[in-house]
Amino acid sequence: MDDTEFHRIKRLPPYVFAEVNAMKAKARAAGQDVIDLGMGNPDLPTPPHIVAKLAEVAGNPNTHGYSNSRGIPGLRKAQARYYARRFGVELDPESEIIVTIGSKEGLANLAQAITSPGDIILVPNPSYPIHPYGFIIAGGSIRHIPVPGQTTIDEFMPALDRAVRHSVPKPLALVLNYPSNPTAQVVDLEFYRPVVDYCRKAGIWILSDLAYAEIYFDDVPPPSILQIPGARDIAVEFTSMSKTYSMAGWRIGFAAGNRRLIQALTRIKSYLDYGAFTPVQVAAVAAIDGPQDCVAEARATYRSRRDVLIEGMKGAGWDIPSPPASMFAWAPLPAAFAELGSLAFSKLLLTQANVAVSPGIGFGEYGDHHVRIAMVENKHRIRQAIRNIRAVLADPDKAIDLYQSGLGDNITRLKARA
Structure with missing residues (x-):
């Protein structure tokens, strides 16, 4: 029997994030080093x-x-x-x-x-x-x-x-x-x-x-x-x-x-x-x-990651508003990629930059012009993500062609075509 026959399950749309998560798992199984800025899963240890x-x-x-x-x-x-x-x-x-x-x-x-x-x-x-x-x-x-x-x-x-x-x-x-x-x-x-x-x-x-x-x-x-x-x-x-x-x-x-x-x-x-x-x-x-210095330290860590992310992406050609709070940046799709929508753009970044982000459409239709970037990797990894994404943004037409043709498996392949 198909579980979609159940009333409450029928009321739920397909879980958009599952598509990106499945691609992420497949890439990792193939040995690719995916930088995961998708799920808001804190990487800092419990005090x-x-x-x-x-x-x-x-x-x-x-x-x-x-x-x-x-x-x-x-x-x-x-x-x-x-x-x-x-x-x-x-x-x-x-x-x-x-x-x-x-x-x-x-x-x-x-x-x-x-x-x-x-x-x-x-x-x-x-x-x-x-x-x-x-x-x-x-x-x-x-x-x-x-x-x-x-x-x-x-x-x-x-x-x-x-x-x-x-x-x-x-x-x-x-x-x-x-x-x-x-x-x-x-x-x-x-x-x-x-x-x-x-x-x-x-x-x-x-x-x-x-x-x-x-x-x-x-x-x-x-x-x-x-x-x-x-x-x-x-x-x-x-x-x-x-x-x-x-x-x-x-x-x-x-x-x-x-x-x-x-x-x-x-x-x-x-x-x-x-x-x-x-x-x-x-x-x-x-x-x-107990002592709350651990909270202040976590806050300072996220702030420093935010600054690296926002400044680095700006240098790569992607202007992202600096978030005043949370562990996320709400990033408008770069103009050259806007017609793709957030899900396709997220897949493109994963296949060609080895960077996972969350498609905005997963948070509702009014989010489809954005992706959510979670600051849950250290600054070194965030800088690596920026370098990978910079290569994608450098030639949007080529990046889109590679994605749509299914050739863009990773950043190395994109660089090879540059």
């Missing part, structure tokens, strides 16, 4: 004091049983301390915070908890795939709000109002994600203020994804939507340990904010999981409450 705490607690067999679905009390209290310290927001760890198995799982489970068939969810486009598809899997329908780049509040509010006025039934929720994945846009509190006011009046929930709160490069750190007065009446916010502490594989995140939404997520999680492994949760407490 030693966090690993040490995990090992210490895991040595106690009393911690090996089922944990607490909504998170151990100590971790929820640590997250409350983080919000008070970082944002000046006081949260009740009993009713306004829940631990999730990563922010992605948390958002998907909340979608299951609050979505009825046919409910309309407002989602920026482009956006991280779980933002729309978590609700599509739950039976909802998506209305996209175009945000292809650095969208101002004067542009966002009319688009939001237009989406609400033309939605039947009235939208259930709005998803926000700043710093944004994939666009790296950062907003200030003045962006959130009218959005909160509008959604409160319209009776629309707000789900804010703040996973990149601590990976920023400007002097002013990204704010939390919960800093806006009245936001907790309608908003819940997701954060994650993955990028802040390089704990992506540990799968620890949080939801915080509106009590009703936290209660709904708590209820559904009680049926779905027993929570993350207790030693992992205790180690997460050590991360949040």
